[in-house]
Amino acid sequence: MIIRSLALSTELALAATRGRTIDRGDYLVIETPDDPGYAYGNLLVLPAAPQVGEVAYWTRKFEAELGKPSIRHVTFWWDGTTGELGAESELTAAGFTLELTMVMTATQITASAPALPIRELEPAELELTHDLAWAIGDRHDENYREFLLRRAHWQQTLVERGLAKFFGAFDGGELVASLGLVPMNHFARYQDVQTSPSYRKRGLAGAMLAKAAAALPSERYVIMAAPGGDAERVYRRVGFTLAERTASACRYPLAPQTGPVRRITES
Numbered sequence: 001m002i003i004r005s006l007a008l009s010t011e012l013a014l015a016a017t018r019g020r021t022i023d024r025g026d027y028l029v030i031e032t033p034d035d036p037g038y039a040y041g042n043l044l045v046l047p048a049a050p051q052v053g054e055v056a057y058w059t060r061k062f063e064a065e066l067g068k069p070s071i072r073h074v075t076f077w078w079d080g081t082t083g084e085l086g087a088e089s090e091l092t093a094a095g096f097t098l099e100l101t102m103v104m105t106a107t108q109i110t111a112s113a114p115a116l117p118i119r120e121l122e123p124a125e126l127e128l129t130h131d132l133a134w135a136i137g138d139r140h141d142e143n144y145r146e147f148l149l150r151r152a153h154w155q156q157t158l159v160e161r162g163l164a165k166f167f168g169a170f171d172g173g174e175l176v177a178s179l180g181l182v183p184m185n186h187f188a189r190y191q192d193v194q195t196s197p198s199y200r201k202r203g204l205a206g207a208m209l210a211k212a213a214a215a216l217p218s219e220r221y222v223i224m225a226a227p228g229g230d231a232e233r234v235y236r237r238v239g240f241t242l243a244e245r246t247a248s249a250c251r252y253p254l255a256p257q258t259g260p261v262r263r264i265t266e267s
Contacts, residue, residue: 001028001047005079007103007246008045010189010222014182015041017163018154022065029065035150036070037143039250043075049086049247050076055094072253083245096249102232104240106221111238114169114207116176116199120215121166126156128175129166132194155180155191164191167212169204177204181212181221188218193231200230206238 001023003009012030015021019032019041032041044062062074074096078086083100085091091098121128130152134145158164158180169177176199180191190212195205213221223240225231 001025001045001079003045003079005081005103005246006105006187006222006244007101007224008077008079010184010187011077012045013184014189014191017158027061031066034154035147036068037072038147038150039073039075039252040077040248042066042071042073043077043248043250046076046078048080049078049084050091050249052087052090055087055090055096059094074251075248076250077246077248080246081244083247085247091249095251097252098247098249100227100245100247102225102227102242103244103246104223104225104232104235105243106223106235106239106241107219109210109213109221109239111206111210112203114204114211115202116169116171116204118167118169118204118208118211121159121168121178123156123159125168125175126152126159126166128168129155129178129192129194132175132178132196133192136194136196158182165212165215167208167215169195169199169208171199177208179205179208179212181216183216183218186219188213188216188221190221190223193223205231205234209235209238 012021015030019030022029026047028045030043030045032038035041044058046058050058058076059074085098088098130148133148137144155166159166164180164182166178166180168175177195179193182189182191193205223235225235
């Protein structure tokens with residue numbers, strides 16, 4: 001299957017470092033065996049937005065490919081650059097939550113000097129990013145904690161293999177903001193930009209973005225954000241512009257969830 005979307009092509013490159021992707025010709029299967037409850041790590045990639053009458057068909061395809069007791073969600077992410085939602089009413093009626101995400105790019109990232117020291121994180125320090133994500137997250141159940149730990153361990157492996165770098169801002173010995181950057185041929189994809197609420201609006205996120213870009217020069221930097229949020233405004237200030245929009249849909253389990261309520265992106 002040929003992918004046009006920059007969001008999906010970089011996401012597939014990330015998925016290849018952790019799980020497996022199967023190309024069925026007219027769709028892709030992405031599976032993350034070490035975290036079956038991760039809704040956006042176990043999904044079908046569709047060639048286009050589902051149209052009226054197709055939601056049940058693709059749901060059956062998902063169940064045939066990924067149906068197992070440990071996978072209780074159904075997730076579709078479709079190719080495209082305009083954020084088309086397709087059969088929106090049919091998807092929502094079937095219990096899906098739709099997500100529209102901005103894909104932003106920059107060739108150069110500039111920011112003011114940081115208010116706190118920023119440095120590259122050692123592999124063993126990646127668990128600190130888990131602690132920060134847990135502290136600022138909307139959920140505080142054990143399933144979510146385990147999801148964050150597995151994610152931090154995967155990111156630690158990326159750093160150990162030289163496939164990514166992570167950076168953090170510290171106030172004394174406390175990590176108060178962090179992000180990752182993963183080089184991919186002509187691109188570099190940011191991951192998990194996060195700042196403790198009491199340290200926001202101090203320029204830390206922009207400074208970290210610039211610090212990472214200086215450490216890992218690339219032709220084009222890629223980041224994803226929710227439309228209209230604070231993250232979008234920060235990214236625009238340091239040089240990012242809108243490149244495309246991408247859309248997806250997830251039917252989350254009704255019982256206590258085994259993954260995040262919302263996919264962890266760069267916002």
